[in-house]
Amino acid sequence: MRIECTSTNAWLGKKMFLLVLSALIIGFILKVPDSTLVRGLLVSLFAYMTFVTSLGTSLKSFIQVIGKPWIPLFILLLIHIVTPLAAWLLGNLFYSDAPQMKLGLLVAAAIPVGVTSIMWTALAQGNIPIALVAVTFDTLIVPALLPVYFNIIMGQMVDINYVSLVIQLLLMVTIPSIAGMLFYDWTGGKTAGFSKGVGGITSKLALFIIMLFNGSLVSPAISWSLDTVQMIIVALIMVISAYALGYIGSLCIPNRSRDITMAMVYSVGMRNASCGLVIAITYFPPTVAIPIALLMLFQQPIAAAIPNIFRYFEEGSARSRRETTAL
Numbered sequence: 001m002r003i004e005c006t007s008t009n010a011w012l013g014k015k016m017f018l019l020v021l022s023a024l025i026i027g028f029i030l031k032v033p034d035s036t037l038v039r040g041l042l043v044s045l046f047a048y049m050t051f052v053t054s055l056g057t058s059l060k061s062f063i064q065v066i067g068k069p070w071i072p073l074f075i076l077l078l079i080h081i082v083t084p085l086a087a088w089l090l091g092n093l094f095y096s097d098a099p100q101m102k103l104g105l106l107v108a109a110a111i112p113v114g115v116t117s118i119m120w121t122a123l124a125q126g127n128i129p130i131a132l133v134a135v136t137f138d139t140l141i142v143p144a145l146l147p148v149y150f151n152i153i154m155g156q157m158v159d160i161n162y163v164s165l166v167i168q169l170l171l172m173v174t175i176p177s178i179a180g181m182l183f184y185d186w187t188g189g190k191t192a193g194f195s196k197g198v199g200g201i202t203s204k205l206a207l208f209i210i211m212l213f214n215g216s217l218v219s220p221a222i223s224w225s226l227d228t229v230q231m232i233i234v235a236l237i238m239v240i241s242a243y244a245l246g247y248i249g250s251l252c253i254p255n256r257s258r259d260i261t262m263a264m265v266y267s268v269g270m271r272n273a274s275c276g277l278v279i280a281i282t283y284f285p286p287t288v289a290i291p292i293a294l295l296m297l298f299q300q301p302i303a304a305a306i307p308n309i310f311r312y313f314e315e316g317s318a319r320s321r322r323e324t325t326a327l
Helices: 002-014 016-030 036-054 059-067 070-094 099-110 116-123 128-154 162-186 191-196 198-221 226-250 258-269 273-283 286-326
Strands: none
Touching: 002 191, 002 198, 016 198, 016 286, 036 116, 036 128, 036 162, 036 191, 036 198, 059 128, 059 162, 070 099, 070 128, 070 226, 070 258, 099 226, 099 273, 099 286, 116 128, 116 198, 116 258, 116 286, 128 162, 128 258, 162 191, 191 198, 198 286, 226 258, 226 286, 258 286, 273 286
16 A cells, blocks of 8 residues: 555656646636635645655754755845846846836746745755755745835835734744654654655645645736737746756756755745735736736746656766767
8 A cells, every 4th residue: 555655646746747737727717716714725735735745854954954054045045136137137128118017027036935845846856955944044034125125126115014924934834844854853764655655645636726726816817918928928938047047056056966956946946926926916006916927827837847857858868878888
């Protein structure tokens, strides 16, 4: 039974692109109404995914990363300096005469790291402690950074509910992460088997439900037109560029390994689009929310495709080495 669950989980891991894409499509069709119950369910499912992910990680490893935090800090530098500059360039290139769309791209680039970056890092066998520390650090600085950032760039001060944001991220990330890592250390690493079996399957089911609800919540913000098609292309470029920036940034790491590369790709590339939508809808005109809504269409499917892309190039490199050795 345990072997069957592990193999089923591994099979689902290889099919994540289809799983996420089908969830988004179903969400667009069903259009589940937003409610406090739905929001509470999403927080609970996020917390469960984070807990299961952390069952394969030692708390000692997490503390070691905090002790030498320069990789997570480098990730935050890429996210909050380089990415907004790239968004500003894209906005001037495609929307020089549409200030609200330019603003939407900037807001999309400035929002915090997506919580699901931790789960995707785990699925891609990346360095989970680095992803956890990056999200933790970003949780602390973003509520203070965003109002200053928007004031400098747009001349508009944004008042973010720091307490609400921190409590939500504590419930979704910090508490379940620490609980999972404590269980891992307490059991001597035996919980890793659960995270690769039944826990892995159920966490992927949780992700399916989350993506379904996200697709449903974002669909009202999108009205299809030629302008929307152009915005879709720009949003796609922005998402791909963010993931690519994470990979390029990993090349600067001395003695980098595959697990560090995957952690950087997902931490730099993944954004908390739900948080961005709330900020855009609350403080800016509705048009500003469109680029952020479109991010949600591409972030998760591309995240699911990344391990396959890496696997393709790794297998190609292995074949080349074998052919060279044979010669």
